Amino acid sequence: MEFPNQEPESSSNKKTVRGKIEIKRIENTTNRQVTFCKRRNGLLKKAYELSVLCEAEVALIVFSSRGRLYEYANNSVRSTIERYKKSCADSSNPGSVTEANAQFYQQEATKLRRQIREIQNLNKHILGEALSSLSFKELKNLEARVEKGITRIRSKKNDMLFAEIELMQKRIAENENSEQQQSSIMQAAVYDQSVPSQSYHRDFIRVNLLEPNH
Template sequence: MARGKIQIKLIENSTNRQVTYSKRRNGLFKKANELTVLCDARVSIIMFSATGKLHEFISPSTTTKQIIDQYQKALGIDIWSTHYEKMQEQLKQLKEVNRNLRMEIRKRMGDCLNDLSIEDLQGLEQEMDSSVNLIRDRKYRTLTNQIDTSRKKVRNVEEIHKNLLHELDVLKEDPYGLVDNGGDYDTLIGYQNGGGGGSDLTTYPLLD
């Protein structure tokens, strides 16, 4: 059964799109390898998926740089020189940003103010005042939190001290831990033997 033609357009479903990419990539690399073996061609294929993943095919005993160098030689262009110029321009911009940041830091330290106009000095003063207010506000919040924490610790210590004093008062009133049961002291230290007869009382010495 003949396979129907597939309309060439973006596959909307991301899963189907990734599966199709993997299958066609493998097929393309297979054809490139056959071309290398059958025709002694030097082939380099660089691919990036929709997720940014790199896939590359290079002919055996060949590097991508060699292919690009041969490409430049064939077209009479210099890709590396153009790339180097772009990197130099980016480096120049970064150095300028760094220089401006260092200048701003020195201004806030009170240096490099001679060339500033009155408007620039006023603007700098307002920025410094705003910064000081923010720092002061943060300092006050930090101090408040520390004071609240200290107060909680003091309250806990006072509560512990109060409980200890209470326990000490209890011990002073009843040093041996005896309870008042209406004055029947005999029942605490001995027992009675019989209802109306004499009582055999057993006593125990108290420990110091």
């Protein structure tokens, strides 16, 4: 049964559904190169995010079909490959893996101790201690750092003082307003007490009392 008034559905109203890309070699050279560039950039970005977010050691090596090399490493590609080879060689020997882990933690502990010593020396230098080991350039840099820190401290102190003064002035103004209101209330109460309250009948006449003999 036909409906003459019904218009055919236009192709623009049809919803386009993106299908899955078939994983096989792209025959078209241009499309293959464009896809390579997009996927390569995405892969490099994911490797960078993994190394930063998870603090992982990442090394990525990509060779294009034309032989061009693309690589990324947050440490060093060569050192990561050497670490990988060593890990593969030691995987068959559990004792070697334990020894490697112990060596890694020792290196980390040594690094942390060195950082602690540097921070302690810096604190001593800021306090004006152990300055004999510093050169003229180091002393100049230390002086600039201390002056910059003093400037920040004074600025923060002045901000706190101004805030405290403003708060005290606000409290004084509030106390003065409260005292004025109380004084006005007291004056009004005294005035009300000084004025006698008399009520007279409309037929009552005030007269002076006469002497008894009059």
